[in-house]
Amino acid sequence: VGKSVSTASSTQSKSQSVDPNFEYYTVRSGDTIWEIARRYAGISPDDILKLNNLSSRSKLSIGQKLKIKAKENT
16 A cells, blocks of 8 residues: 655644754655665765654655754854
8 A cells, every 4th residue: 555745744843943053855745764865975864764753664744854964064
């Protein structure tokens, strides 16, 4: 049974404020944690899951903002 990405935002993602010290990725239709991680060098799916307090079974929502990595201070 295939399930599409939910368009409903969870309470957790709405209460999570954007931290200016991190780079974020906004989830689009069809995205998976693994595909998102492949776009960023040196970032693993586990890194994204841990930063966002998600489990491998967590569902992503379209428009959800995921922390990817800390911004480098230059």
